[in-house]
Amino acid sequence: MAETTTQASQRLILWLLLAPALIWLLGLILLPHLDLALLSLRERTGPGEYAFGLAQYRTFFSEPLYWDVFVRTATLSVIATALTLLLAFPIAWTIAKLTRGRLSALLFAVCLIPFWVSETVRTLGWMILLRETGVLPSLLVTLGITEVPIEMLYRDATILVGLVYTSLLFMVVPLYGSLESLDDSLIEAGYDLGGNGWTVLRTVVIPHAAPGITAGCIVVFMLTLGNYLTASLLGGKNSLWFTEQIYTQFITRFNWEQGAAFGFLLLALSSVMVWIGLRLSGQRFSDVMSRT
């Protein structure tokens, strides 16, 4: 008898704990995305009449603008991810291997602090620095490098700078974690066995840091692809970022069917890249996510 009451109360507790998780995952993630998928597969046949169809996706492939913006967003996101990795790796290495104790902790903290500040504030800073009347253009004139102030905003390079800047944290943290756990004696052994810096990096360091590199790249790519604020403020009208197309369809034009299809395409691209990243590095999704 006592056995069954504990079992019953165990079951009750299980259900009580399960309820919030299910409400969250079903109500805010699974069902909304299912609904979005259905919405994207609808086409308007008349006023207030809809039929099932692929019209929204056909528009995407037949309209060069949408397709171009999509490819452009993907390409720039890949470049931004690569640049972030190149910039973050030496810093993570310095913090994990070249400095010790308090200095290392201080450097790590200093690198993290800017990212506690809102992206809006950081973007405002870049705008004041880079616009035609801004700090850097007038500095260039003062130094005699350019005759007149040049507009540094609204260029692809500017968008890349902004995206790399805003993503750095998500690369430095997982890289640091995976480099710190690398035993120094393995690196020494690599050199003792006649390796040079490059071979040691390729055969010892990178294989060990692979989970961190994958985790950083996946998160940075996803955040860059889904970025709206940095791309639209630093890129202005020329940014042509795919999230802006989604916003335009959903909020400005109120064409939810088209916006839903765009959203799904972006989600598909992001998921495919995450999957490729995991495949290439032979990592498992749950291991990678627990590092970030």
Place this chain on the structure above:
Amino acid sequence: MIPSLPRPLWLRAATMLFVLAFLLFLFMPLATVAVFAFNDAPYPAPPWQGFTLDWFTGNESRGRTGLFSDQELLGSILISMLVASWVTVLSVTVGTTNAFLMERMTFRGQGVLALLMLVPLVIPGVILGISILAFASRVADLLGDVAGFEAEFLRPGLPLVVLGQVSYIIAISTLTISARLKRFDRTLEEAAYNLGASRLAVLGTIVLPYLRPALVGSAAIAFLMSFENFNTTLMLVGADSPLTVMMYGRMRDGATPVLNAVSVFLMVASAAIALALMRGDRRADPRD
């Protein structure tokens, strides 16, 4: 490459220069924002025109609205805090129940559920926003048609913003709180049961106090992430704009240094939270 190996002088100098250049890159935008909050000019642009507090206190004779009298901006800060408070309470609560669910229970489908809990972290924020927007209005339409009930809270507005932000912030608090619960020494709990403590007493006097640092930490992170969220919020916002959306609108139109002034406050507040958390971490668990 590492200190135990001899490195040539030029390499050490180059490393040092690289780190300094990196730090300059990191702090330049923030320093610029802060400096131009105090510039005596109508727009945040060089040259330096002298120090002023006009953009905080306002100056009616020169037609300048300072932060403290900018009702629109102050209102949006209050809205952001209201949203962030709800998000914090919901995320920490569900994060805690999730942690107990995943660490203390065993049931069929647990692995799938664990994986599902990570999914919100790899969905771009804009898409979380539009999917919740579309689903909420479908439910609202349905309620209207079937029950004749007008579900205003499911239309774009602050309740939807809270739901949108919570959808991925819960995933983060779940990870933080689970990580600590996993390290808990269960013999402490068993000892308390042996001494005759009830389930609730054990939870209240042993497990929850142990979890406190993770609860406080994830609450601070949830608050900050909500306060700073833009992508999801933009898609779900109604008539009341939280601070990030308000700032975005003004930045596109070219704003006065009052935005720099509000940014200075944000920087000070975020730095305070960050330092408090880093401190707290060290004190709570010296092994980390």
